[in-house]
Amino acid sequence: MITTIDHSVKEHIQKALEVARRSNEAVIVSHISEVDAMDPLHFFNYGENLFLGERFYWSGPSTFTVVGLGNELVIETSDQTTNRFRLIENEWKRLNKQVLHSGSVSVGTGPLLFGGFSFDPIKSKSQLWNDFSEAKFFLPTIMLTNTKERSYLTVNKLIHPFDQLEDCIEHFTSYEINNLNFSHIRDCEKFNEFKLTELHKEEWLNAIVKAKEQIHAKQIDKVVLAREVHLLFNEKVDTYSVIDSLQKNQPTSYIFAFENGIQSFIGATPERLVKKENHKVFSTCLAGSIKRGISVEEDKLLGHQLLTDDKNLLEHDIVVKMIKKALEDCCYDVVTPDKPKLMKTKNIQHLYTPVEGFAREDHSLLSMVERLHPTPALGGYPKHAAIEKIRELEPMHRGWYAGPIGWLDAYDNGEFGVAIRSGLIEGNKVALFAGCGIVGESVPELEYVETQIKLKPMMTALGGIKA
Ligand SMILES: C=C(O[C@@H]1C=C(C(=O)O)C=C[C@H]1O)C(=O)O
Ligand SMILES: [Mg+2]
Structure with a gap:
């Protein structure tokens, strides 16, 4: 040969x-x-x-x-x-x-x-x-x-x-x-109409009411509750076109796709869990949300509203405290700004605080993933009590939604995002997921609207909303 x-x-x-x-x-x-x-x-x-x-x-x-x-x-x-x-x-x-x-x-x-x-x-x-x-x-x-x-x-x-x-x-x-035998560059497919089913909407709204009672009774400070919608297409969904659309419309997010046999788990998450580059460690606190404005003025106004809103600041603050503490336990020189900034994606604005430090000897990337997951941005606070509440109250199975997703190399460098703004595709069926941080002042209907916004990146990529 x-x-x-x-x-x-x-x-x-x-x-x-x-x-x-x-x-x-x-x-x-x-x-x-x-x-x-x-x-x-x-x-x-x-x-x-x-x-x-x-x-x-x-x-x-x-x-x-x-x-x-x-x-x-x-x-x-x-x-x-x-x-x-x-x-x-x-x-x-x-x-x-x-x-x-x-x-x-x-x-x-x-x-x-x-x-x-x-x-x-x-x-x-x-x-x-x-x-x-x-x-x-x-x-x-x-x-x-x-x-x-x-x-x-x-x-x-x-x-x-x-x-x-x-x-x-x-x-x-x-x-x-x-x-390698590369074929010609292919066109993206236009998606057909689909039938949308919202799963357990009433149960989810009731779960928020129950969670608020438990928060008021001081059992927990915050819990994230998610819901699921199903889309049924006439034809097989083309994952290539979904990734292409996410890449074009969500350039400031992590775009991920993980094929597992006949299923593809795909999303565009703005949320880093942890990145490690040699000893340098980066994490992100992302919690507290508001829609984008139609005009520049409205957008600024909404941003300002978010930055000064007590309910959203509390949702965010709980995340900052936990991530900062988690990194201080395994890193030195942990720094974090005093106040959150805005992170804007095409559809939504979030409160955002970066946390950075340097890994102490013997603290690996995956040990940090273990320590951080789930942060109160996806689980709640205190961690274990919040996970218990999710098991008890949430009317869905998260699977890999909101879990850590990413890569690592042979030298312990790598990066994990939080697998939100995501969906699971199988043939002509798609399941999409979105959740919200629930605190004492949460209003169920407003949290519902927040999940609608969080579903938009995937909805757009699937052709359900015009980009
Ligand atoms: C749970 C999700 O998002 C999380 C919840 C947020 C909130 O409630 O304000 C904001 C960002 C994410 O940490 C989701 O997108 O499904
Ligand atoms: Mg929120």
């Missing part, structure tokens, strides 16, 4: 095979090459034939876009305790002990694990989320990384002791950029 694979890759494979045979453990080989600029959605679309059901899309507002295709390795657990974070971390550490790179390495290239966690592993699963584990991550077979200036292609392979050199070389050769 004639191969064009570059010499260093062959050497890495040979070395990996030696190590794998000696240790009787698999070794990850990762080859990174800089490629001509490529549209990430085009790459996602390329994966439709070979890797349908095993694709991941992630783009951060100020970082990069990564698209992973194929499950070269899957790490998942149905563990229902907080141990699930450590299980994923330990397995990833065990496997990435042996990583052989070739090509230029920059953050967001090389072996990355993509995935997420369910919101609440204890609450029994509904039919809808049956195929989603409590935590699932995968190392893609191939991955495109687009930074502001450059595009990189990463090809990964898990090399086992019994693998043959020629087969391994063939793997890397077949996924060289020139050997």
Whole structure:
């Protein structure tokens, strides 16, 4: 067989095979090459034939876009305790002990694990989320990384002791950029009419009333209650077009898509849970909401109203206190501004406070995800009592909605968002989710209107609202 694979890759494979045979453990080989600029959605679309059901899309507002295709390795657990974070971390550490790179390495290239966690592993699963584990991550077979200036292609392979050199070389050769058979750039589909069903609206409104009683009785300070709507289309929903629309209309949010067999979990979240870059740690407090104004003046007025509204400031403040404390327990030099600012997306304005610090030794990214999840922006306060209230009062199963979703690399860099403004797509069916932070002064009907606004990004992407 004639191969064009570059010499260093062959050497890495040979070395990996030696190590794998000696240790009787698999070794990850990762080859990174800089490629001509490529549209990430085009790459996602390329994966439709070979890797349908095993694709991941992630783009951060100020970082990069990564698209992973194929499950070269899957790490998942149905563990229902907080141990699930450590299980994923330990397995990833065990496997990435042996990583052989070739090509230029920059953050967001090389072996990355993509995935997420369910919101609440204890609450029994509904039919809808049956195929989603409590935590699932995968190392893609191939991955495109687009930074502001450059595009990189990463090809990964898990090399086992019994693998043959020629087969391994063939793997890397077949996924060289020139050997990938890209089709033409495709058009986005226009979506047809759909039938919308609001689930358990009355129960949800009643749950708010009950939550307020419990808040007034000082059982908890805040609880987030979510609801679900279902959309039924005449035809299969085209996830490519959904991501394309989110990318165009929600450029300041994280756009994510996680394919899990025949289901795709997709969203555009403005909320970072935690990002770790070497030792630097960033988290975000995002809670308190108001609609966008139609005119510039109205928009400013609404923004001002939000910044001075006691009910929204309380919703927000509870989140700041908790996140600040959580980071102080594992970071040094934690800084946070005294007052929230506004974060505006196309459809909504939020109160926003960034929290930053430096990770202390031995505090990993996933340990921070464990510590933070769920923040009072998605759970409530105090944490465990609020989770109990959600189990008791909320008339839906969250599955991966409001859970941590993101990526991590072999050096403990990575980023997780909170999987809100999201939906689960399966064929012609879509389930969308939205929730609100409930405090003593919440008015059920107004919280309902707030969820309507939060459903808009996905509704627009599905063609239900004109962009
Ligand atoms: C729960 C959601 O959003 C959260 C709740 C917010 C609020 O109640 O003001 C604001 C931002 C998010 O932290 C959602 O979008 O589903
Ligand atoms: Mg709110």
